[in-house]
Amino acid sequence: SSAGSVTATRSPSVAISDDAPGYDLDLFCRPNQYAEDLEKVFIPHGLIMDRAERLARDVMKEMGGHHIVALWVLKGGYKFFVDLSRPMTVDFIRLKSYCNDQSTGDIKVIGGDDLSTLTGKNVLIVDDIIDTGKTRQTLLSLVKQHNPKMVKAASLLVQRTPRSVGYRPDFVRFEIPDKSVVGYAPDYNEYSRDLNHGCVISETGKAKYKA
Template structure:
């Protein structure tokens, strides 16, 4: 469901689970929230169980759409790691338990674009191995910050690139959400909240407490 933290309000996809602008979320006391974040969140916006159910469906869509080609699953760190791991677990389960399977390898790249709740407009590539291994491969990208990353990937002439996102909207989509700054499920605010299982809306108290 990959990958930048923060506002996610781009056009939706027919595959996505659309959450309306008037969605109020769920009270925090209905869920297990780490005590150190008790005053830093407004609502639980997407519970972890719903994320996992949608991720399983996305894995099926990917298996159906990619054919039998060797693919590379490229994780955009850090915000994409939870979605990446869960999506691959479902794909691996389908590989084991169905007649159709996909040969797959994984790779990682790290990008940074946010400070506090605003995009800096400067996308920094901070890590990553030799991406020449992607040449001629089909790529499932489970990250965000797509404009810069797709431009980078094109230099290596991949055969095909499919973008799978949890909360932003290209070919394979988890959820369409309104324009709110959300954290959790590895999405951060200045590196905090990655340890939160649910997708939550950060409070003004939280923004000030963890402001860079």
């Protein structure tokens, strides 16, 4: 089957419609252990990589060349971060806000360097997915307390969901329906990070990996 309606929006993101059927799993290579855990391939790896290159160009153009500190939100954004941040200085922060496929609304900073090192820097926060936006808004507030010169945010995915507080990152690869997508680093309770494609997890997979 085809991917269905995939259209470029006026922003740099690509919007995938709510009724997009995705692709049959058998058309793509995937780890055998996930055979019953996935419903379909939603975003093929090649499309993700092409969007990575374009988004990196947009970031560098807007934020002023190579003088950028990329703040990686562990663990979910690691593949996205590697593709995006090769010409940048890097720093790390680890957050916890999810249980199963829902954001808890609470943000816990559980690792990373002292954010005071960001003072006076051009900072790019890199994450894998935005749903409600509460976690990202809280992190932005924490970063801004240390007076960076500039702070922007990039995300692989933004979900269209009624739970959203209306936050949207400055740079987005894909806007997607309110589905549980795993692969290319986004996970389900730490499972399925190793998939190269963005896939919709099945109800069987949700039950298997439920916290």
